[in-house]
Amino acid sequence: MTALALALLALVLLWPAPLLLARARWTYREPRAALVLWQAIGLAAGLALIGAAVAVALAPLGGGLFDGLAALARGTGRLPTAHTVLFLVALGLLTWLAGVLVYRFLATLWVRRRHRELLDLVADPWPGQAGGRVLAHPRAVAYCLPGAGSRVVLSSGALDLLDPQELDAVVAHERAHLAERHDLVVLPFAAWRTALPGLPGVRRARPAVATLVEMLADDRACAVCDRAALATALARVGTAAAPEGALAATGRATLVRVQRLLDPPAPSPVLRFGCYAGAAALLAVPTLALLAGWSG
Template identity: 35%
Template sequence: MNHHLLPPLALTLATGTVLPVLLARGNWAHHAPRLAICIWALLGVLFNAGLAMSAFQTLLPYRTSHTLSHLTEECLPWSAERCRPPALSVLSSLAVIDYVAVGATATILALPCATFLREAVRARRHRARHAEMLSLLGKRDQGLRATVLEHSTPAVYCLPGRTPQVIVSTGALRSLTECQLNAALEHERAHIAGRHHLMTLAVQALTAAFQPLPLARRMRHEVPLLLEMAADDRALRRCSREALALALYAMAAGQAPTATLAAGGPSAVLRVRRILTPRQVGYAVLQGLFATTALIAGVAPLFLACCSIPG
């Protein structure tokens, strides 16, 4: 067996199975949601890279892998003076299986990108249909900078994209005080400003591509909740904790349309408890930075060892 396969295989197994479970169990993530989102994104990138490199080393003949390890060794930072591009004789001697290995690697790397584009097109269609409906049934309120839609259920949500807009139901206008309504609007504007719909699409793409894995299942559950918490934190810069908590509680039963982001929903009760509970954000950030450092320190040697182990 090609021993260069072991490092990327270990990276794939760690990022696809073990590390997502540990990250999901960490209490610090809900206190530092933006940092946790970055770590989830890093896990997704590392898993895809590890899987592609595993396929590459599995299909690559030992002779080519050995040549590649020497080229990589010469281009490491401590030996960069010996780094030279591969000679034409090396490229011309590649066999069909070498090109198959490169093609398989490119396919695996492109798979999440293809599913992301598919999900983006699908979400854009949903948003276009909903925007058309809003143009017929909704009424623009310049004071609120939002579209008012006749509906008895209290709901505030945003329609992201190139022409984003915030939608408020008449039920929300009747149920919420002015401070509570402003808090809910700030939450939705935080979603738009942070382009949270793009991260949601990325999670959907990874889930569609690697659905059976713990990484995909945990991301599908954790990242949308973290995005809501990140929007809550940004909204709290302009409103009080009590106003946002009461607004979320009032809209907990609301359901947003497909391809939108809502202030209420099933996670509202958990987020209300988080907003009203005193937090040690600095300590949570330190824990998150420690976890990130440990992750990078653990996977960097695997990347270096993948193609540079001699023999």
């Protein structure tokens, strides 16, 4: 019963749940809480999927996860061949998911280091902006490169297009990304998509999370700049995408963000509490199922 419940939970969290959450617009009212819910969905899906396989594999030994593993380690428990294969599949899946995450992290670090070195060669320092670089290009572009030796990059086209207030707003947005390390929020979802590319819910997760991250940066920037100026700047700069490993002020959801800036939704303590409570419950269910016995 435990294995079946975990398998159903994994199916829901990998397919309809992310699709529904990606379409939801109430998340725009509480983007930070919605991001916590997204993270809980991703982690709980992995726990439930692996837990279901482990529960079936170790069922002949009785007890829970630790009892079963202890019996295997002591040599006091033996698994039938089919259960042994399933246990190895579960270990392989865990290794695959963890390995993809580590690979994406290391690959992103390498891409950013190469990008930073290239920027320092071809871009000019931006006076008065720590880590700022100006790239000679007619197209209006603005993005930041997170990590050690972070950079805030604007093209000469953006400098020519934006007035001082709009420019300050764009810089504040990029500084918000760097301060809150939003790149680390997006990274697991990029790894999730690489590891499980065939699932529609997984494919929709990354762009939905990226939009919420941009809204968080917008909100933080608006604490120190004019909201209308940031909206105008986003509309002016357009939909230029960020290079790999970077975070851009603009993107595919720019129009939605401009509308949100000009007509900000009211925060909702109820939605916020619901997201946090839902995230806690999602993580608790597979964790407790793994720790408890599953023989009944």
